[in-house]
Amino acid sequence: MAGASVATAAASGLAAAKPGDTVEVNVGFESERGRQKALSAADEVVRDFNSLDIVTIRAVKKSVSALESNPNVRYVEENGTMEALAETLPWGQDRVDSDVLHANGELGSGADVAIIDTGIDDDHPDLTDHLGKGKAFVSCDTSGGCRFGAKPADNTCNYAWTDDNNHGTHCAGIAAGDDNSEGVIGVGPDITLHAVKVLDKCGSGSYSDIAAGIEYVADQGWDVGSMSLGGDSGSSALKDAVQYATDNGVFLVAAAGNDGPCTDCVGYPAAYSEVMAVSSTASDDSLSDFSSQGPEVEIAAPGTDIYSSVANGGYDTYSGTSMACPHVAGAGGQLMADGYTNSDTRSQLKSTAEDIGLASNESGSGLLDAAAALGYDSSDDT
Known part of the structure; x- marks a missing residue:
């Protein structure tokens, strides 16, 4: 999303990101409906796993927050680093x-x-x-x-x-x-x-x-x-x-x-x-x-x-x-x-x-x- 700032694990993190900031998260879903919700919320799909019920997306925090309350989503987490x-x-x-x-x-x-x-x-x-x-x-x-x-x-x-x-x-x-x-x-x-x-x-x-x-x-x-x-x-x-x-x-x-x-x-x-x-x-x-x-x-x-x-x-x-x-x-x-x-x-x-x-x-x-x-x-x- 052009012009958006990016919140990363090394910087402020998901919790501190503003509603309009772009964040990168892993979304674990319960069903295909949850997967589609995550994909539709994404500005960019970073990774769609082959065998795991996970997608990694970049999206504005406001959209990510909505996913957290979706019953078809198991978790939403910041894509941190090791x-x-x-x-x-x-x-x-x-x-x-x-x-x-x-x-x-x-x-x-x-x-x-x-x-x-x-x-x-x-x-x-x-x-x-x-x-x-x-x-x-x-x-x-x-x-x-x-x-x-x-x-x-x-x-x-x-x-x-x-x-x-x-x-x-x-x-x-x-x-x-x-x-x-x-x-x-x-x-x-x-x-x-x-x-x-x-x-x-x-x-x-x-x-x-x-x-x-x-x-x-x-x-x-x-x-x-x-x-x-x-x-x-x-x-x-x-x-x-x-x-x-x-x-x-x-x-x-x-x-x-x-x-x-x-x-x-x-x-x-x-x-x-x-x-x-x-x-x-x-x-x-x-x-x-x-x-x-x-x-x-x-x-x-x-x-x-x-x-x-x-x-x-x-x-x-x-x-x-x-x-x-x-x-x-x-x-x-x-x-x-x-x-x-x-x-x-x-x-x-x-x-x-x-x-x-x-x-x-x-x-x-x-x-x-x-x-x-x-x-x-x-x-x-x-």
């Missing part, structure tokens, strides 16, 4: 005994793991051999800068889903870096990785973008969705997508968040009961000082000073629960390649986790033990 959770600058694979799996021929062949993130570097030597499909819900763009002085990755946008940030490529290498005598090796080096780009060059993506990415993973029938992203508050649209994916057999893993030290601060989507929330540990098995904790945490994995792939064929060391999450996603892929369901995978990872002396709200069932999850112990490396 952020990539990497913090600062890869001992981790050895600590969770991925090397034991590799020595016994357990490489993850047949598993499909989606990195729901900033994309994947499609030219990276550690990732190209087993790189599957890519899908972008935000476009690759390496021009310009970002807030707080951050810069996009030095990379070429060969595809819309190419990583223009580094974050997704780093997570991909942790989950499934290739065993090719260079760079890094991941938990399951023969896992097929899929790039689902829901975060932009600055590491930011809307609830709608992320929900659409999760829906896409479910519709593809892939095994694991790895989400090294999050925010302080949830979203009904995101919750719908998480439920849909879980009901369709996807094992969802998410970073607990980097708000530590704290006692009850796990972010979303990790805080949803359908998602396995992962906290972060340091090389001495202590809880990483940045790691969020809370009753939702189910397992811990290495996240401090993790060396992995980055965009433009490079490597770097990052820290964050973002780095812990793909360790668990890779191990989950290994199990699902062996025939485990998503719920069985979750139970197996928890039941075989190693007690490292941390409280349950810090590490859940303990530290990921990838070898034990697949029936090996640390001596089975020959």
Whole structure:
């Protein structure tokens, strides 16, 4: 709508918007009548989901407010944003005994793991051999800068889903870096990785973008969705997508968040009961000082000073629960390649986790033990 101001999550928000302001919202509807009401209220349809009963629209607040009282509408929410959770600058694979799996021929062949993130570097030597499909819900763009002085990755946008940030490529290498005598090796080096780009060059993506990415993973029938992203508050649209994916057999893993030290601060989507929330540990098995904790945490994995792939064929060391999450996603892929369901995978990872002396709200069932999850112990490396 020409001339209208736009209220966003980062600015004043839906509640503070004036009646004539244009706002972007997710509308969950009960019936086709509710969908049509939402569409008719829209100045612009941002997204009409394929399988979820949701549309994302831009409309003046006055029209949006009318939708909230419609009996055919389940909810109307601001289309807020979530952020990539990497913090600062890869001992981790050895600590969770991925090397034991590799020595016994357990490489993850047949598993499909989606990195729901900033994309994947499609030219990276550690990732190209087993790189599957890519899908972008935000476009690759390496021009310009970002807030707080951050810069996009030095990379070429060969595809819309190419990583223009580094974050997704780093997570991909942790989950499934290739065993090719260079760079890094991941938990399951023969896992097929899929790039689902829901975060932009600055590491930011809307609830709608992320929900659409999760829906896409479910519709593809892939095994694991790895989400090294999050925010302080949830979203009904995101919750719908998480439920849909879980009901369709996807094992969802998410970073607990980097708000530590704290006692009850796990972010979303990790805080949803359908998602396995992962906290972060340091090389001495202590809880990483940045790691969020809370009753939702189910397992811990290495996240401090993790060396992995980055965009433009490079490597770097990052820290964050973002780095812990793909360790668990890779191990989950290994199990699902062996025939485990998503719920069985979750139970197996928890039941075989190693007690490292941390409280349950810090590490859940303990530290990921990838070898034990697949029936090996640390001596089975020959």
